Each structure stands twice: as C-alpha cells, then as structure tokens.
Amino acid sequence: xxxxxxxxxxxxxxxxxxxxxxxxxxxxxxxxxxxxxxxxxxxxxxxxxxxxxxxxxxxxxxxxxxxxxxxxxxxxxxxxxxxxxxxxxxxxxxxxxxxxxxxxx
Amino acid sequence: xxxxxxxxxxxxxxxxxxxxxxxxxxxxxxxxxxxxxxxxxxxxxxxxxxxxxxxxxxxxxxxxxxxxxxxxxxxxxxxxxxxxxxxxxxxxxxxxxxxxxxxxxxxxxxxxxxxxxx
Numbered sequence: 563x564x565x566x567x568x569x570x571x572x573x574x575x576x577x578x579x580x581x582x583x584x585x586x587x588x589x590x591x592x593x594x595x596x597x598x599x600x601x602x603x604x605x606x607x608x609x610x611x612x613x614x615x616x617x618x619x620x621x622x623x624x625x626x627x628x629x630x631x632x633x634x635x636x637x638x639x640x641x642x643x644x645x646x647x648x649x650x651x652x653x654x655x656x657x658x659x660x661x662x663x664x665x666x667x
Numbered sequence: 668x669x670x671x672x673x674x675x676x677x678x679x680x681x682x683x684x685x686x687x688x689x690x691x692x693x694x695x696x697x698x699x700x701x702x703x704x705x706x707x708x709x710x711x712x713x714x715x716x717x718x719x720x721x722x723x724x725x726x727x728x729x730x731x732x733x734x735x736x737x738x739x740x741x742x743x744x745x746x747x748x749x750x751x752x753x754x755x756x757x758x759x760x761x762x763x764x765x766x767x768x769x770x771x772x773x774x775x776x777x778x779x780x781x782x783x784x785x
Binding site for chain 2: 595603607652655
C-alpha cells in the first residue's frame, strides 16, 4: 500500500494552523499513524488509529480520516513543531510510510 | 518505560553482512507485543525492514528479498538484524522499535548509522 503525503515541504509561522494530508493507494480503514521526527532524532508517535492522540502529545495535534484520505492538523504551530512528519499504514504487510512532510519556518 | 538501544559496527564493507543488536529494557520481549527494525537512508524517508511477534516468525519486507534475518535472544532480552550482501544503498540509520499489537511503532531506539563502504 503506497502512502502519498502532501505537501512535501511547508513553510509556516508560529501560531499558524497547519494541515498535512496522507493518501493511501487503497482503503486502510483507520489503520494509520502519524510520527514527528526532529533532525538527528528517532521518530516519535503522535497519533494512531487515525485520530487517537498518543499519551503525552499536546492537544494541538489532531488527526482525522478513514479509508484512503487522512489529515494531521496542528492547530497553532509552536517553535518545537518545526520537524518532519510521516504517516504509516498498519492495515497490512508490508508496513509502509509516507514520504514525509517537512515543516519549516 | 520501554527503552531500546541499537548496537553494532558503524562501517561495513560492500558484499559483507550488516549485523545489529537491539537491547530492550523496561519490558520483557517474551511477554508480548511485536518488535522490529526500520531504516532511513541519509536525507530520505523511513523503510520498514521486518517485525516479529514475541512468539512467532518474523515478517520481512519483500523489497529486501531474502537478505534479511531477524532473530531473538530472550535470555538477553535482545533481538538482532542481519542484512547480507550489502551495497552502498544499504547505508542508513537503522532503528529498532516496539510495535503495538495493531502494528504501529510506539517506542523507538535512538538509531545507529551504518555506512557501507570499502
């Protein structure tokens, strides 16, 4: 299952509302996760099952969607949110990731 | 709190076998969940390599064909990755991770860079 993220790059300012889209090549129900990766660090789980916030993740992050189209929204971008974001499907093997969206200042 | 730590050589020669070990603390591998490996070439995205359930056979990414071997040593609470016949295209940061029962990655190691070069 291929995952296509858009945009690949996004320029934004602190306080902006940001939306990232992930499209699956076939239906994956709600079996989608979102990760945040800061430079030089391992990815960090933000959201699983399309819309469930991982414990400890700020509530400004939210996820929605099902089937083939999903979105990650950051309601008010904070300085620590400038990073690369990846989606991942866990509907079936092989587990696959989207190509990433880099959020820049 | 589950913690994972990768270890192994940072430099491997072409055609040789890459070997990495993941040491898990804070949870016993034999108690449950899935465990696996992911890699990330420099400046690129994430690629799943393979995963296994604590008591089952591993699933591997067919894109790596039969080059991948994943094994477990429950006595040391470790699992390992071997990737044979490496080329420069296998240069990447390799991560080990714990997966949930539904197969998303909830805990990650810090990653280790493996460079394939003569």
